[in-house]
Amino acid sequence: MGKWLLTIVTALWAAAAFATEPAAILIRHALIFDGHVDTPYAGEVLVVGTLIRRVSHGAMPVEPSLHPEVIDAGGRLLTPGFIDAHVHMGSVLTSGEMAGADPAYVAALEFKGAQAALMRGFTTQRDTGGAIWGLKRAIDEGLVPGPRVYLAGAVLSQTGGHGDDRAYEDVHKRLGGPLSPAERRGEAVLADGVPEVLAAAREQLRKGASFIKVMASGGAGSEYDPLDVSEYTSEELRAAVEVAAGFGTYVTVHSYNATSTRRAIEAGVRCIEHGHLVDAATLRLMAERDVFLSTNLVVYEIAPPGTTPRQMPKFAQIQAAIDPMMKLVRASHVKLAFGTDLVSGLEPQTRQNHEFVLRGKWFTPVEVLKQATSVNAELLARSGARNPYPGKLGVIEEGAYADLLLIDGDPLQDLSVLEHPEASLALIMKDGRIYRDNTAQH
Ligand SMILES: [Zn+2]
Structure with a gap:
């Protein structure tokens, strides 16, 4: 009889455990930059499970049944997790090193890189080219810590375009040659003509x-295409x-450049990556058509490892264009995304977080934080x-991801x-889960 009773009690307890709320965390005494405001405000944030349940100006009354874990922010600034709009999480070695690397070794580097980005405060990244399907899945399933990932997969490149990483003497695949190294790794597809672009x-x-x-x-990191070259036809x-x-x-x-950018806008693209050589009229067109500019500065400070003599002058050309370009961007009111594009290891x-500092030359700190x-x-x-x-990202609002x-x-x-x-x-939280909490140490 006692045994049956125990079974019933255990079953009821299990049912009750399922019925209770997920874990709650209350962040008290914070100075909140919610992603939008120009001046942060004193307030508190209640996280339940993976989402922000409530945000208050001043103190928040919390129902005792939630039993929240309390984090005292001690007046520190609370911001949304950072977002990097232009990364290559699979670019963990130079292309030369990648050629002989075992896939498991590459995967280990990808995991380490993803974790490091999260610990730099980047809770979401937009991967603009790379075969990181497995990395994204592993992060989403909680196997490895890392940012949320929006991914493009392989980039589409014309023959001789920025994604064509063949050596000079390599025969084209359509003429009986092998796939390019980036194609073999799933990082690029050489696609020429409308049918191949559609398939890719x-x-x-x-x-x-x-x-x-x-x-x-x-592009700067490719061998045979100067920066003034426009790639792909309007039809493609x-x-x-x-x-x-x-x-x-x-x-x-x-x-x-301006010509390639205008052609792309007319074809209906919604975002331009880099854009360092565009002119004022093209930026105005982008603002009018609500096309994003996703530029990056930090990658041009130091040429990535493996940069060749043919690529160096292109890096210099972009470096010299940064200041005039950013002044035009500021005047154009184009929507400016925050990205870094750091590759090859x-x-x-x-240096990912150095992008914040560089942008401070043309934008106020709060403008830079809004971009990110x-x-x-x-x-x-x-x-x-x-x-x-x-769900809602990049903001501290009711219902947003925590x-x-x-x-x-x-x-x-x-x-x-x-x-x-x-x-x-002092605190890094993604999806309501704490990856660092040093708040008690000060
Ligand atoms: Zn890139």
């Missing part, structure tokens, strides 16, 4: 891409846009029906505080 775009969406990335101009660009639209998402293009990626949070989130939302995380940072020091006065995230990020 569909292939990425079939694998689960959140958006499509097309190489529309010459439109083909990619139509495939993406059929899947409810969008195309973004790698594009440096985990060491270059450690709510503005980037607006770009991510363009994935529409293919958005893998359709991706939160508590910052020691005042980045709204001095962005360089963010350059040392191991010291300045």
Whole structure:
């Protein structure tokens, strides 16, 4: 009899355990930058499970039944988790090193890189080219810590375009040669003509891409295409846009110069990556058509490892264009995403947070923080029906994903505080889960 009673009690207890609320965390005494405000306000945030349940100005009354774990922010700045709009999480070695690397070794580096990005405060990243389907799955399933990932999969490149990494003497696949190294690794597809572009775009969406990335101009990291080169015809660009639209998402293009950028805008792309050589009229067109500019500065400070003599002058050309370009961007009111594009190893990626400081030359700290949070989130939302995380991101609002940072020091006065995230990020939370909590140590 006693045994039966115990069984029943255990069953009831189990049912009750299922019925209770998920874990609650109350962050008290914070100074809240919610992704939108110009001046942060004193307030509190209640997280339940993976979401922000409530945000208050001043103190929040909390129902005792929630039994929240309390974190005292001690007046620190609370921000949404950072978003990087342009990364390559699979670019963990130089392309030369990648050639002989065992896939398990590459995967180990990817895991380490993903964790490091999260610990720098980046709770979401938009991967603009790379075969990191397995990495994204492992992060989403909680196997390894890392940011949420929006991914493009393989980039589409014309023959001789920015995604064509063959050696000079390599024979083209259509003439009996092998796939290019980047094609073998699933990082790029050489697609020429409308039928090949259609197939290549569909292939990425079939694998689960959140958006499509097309190489529309010459680039710094490739050998045979100067920056003034426009890549892909209007018909080819439109083909990619139509495939993406059929899947409810969008195309973004790698594009440096004004001609290639205008051609892409006319074809219906929704975002321009880089854009360093565009003119004022093209930026105005982008603002009018609500096309995002997803630029990056930090990657041009130091040329990535493996940069060749043919690529060096292109890096210099972009470096020289940064100041005039950023002044035009500021005047144009184009929507400016925050991205870094650091490639060819985990060491270059450690400079990710330096992008905040560089932008401080043309934008106020609060403008830069908006770019890295709510503005980037607006770009991510363009994935529409293919958005893998359709809730609110980049903001501290009721119902948003609980991706939160508590910052020691005042980045709204001095962005360089963010350059040392191991010291300045007192709390790192993604999806309501705490990855670092140093709040009690000060
Ligand atoms: Zn890139």
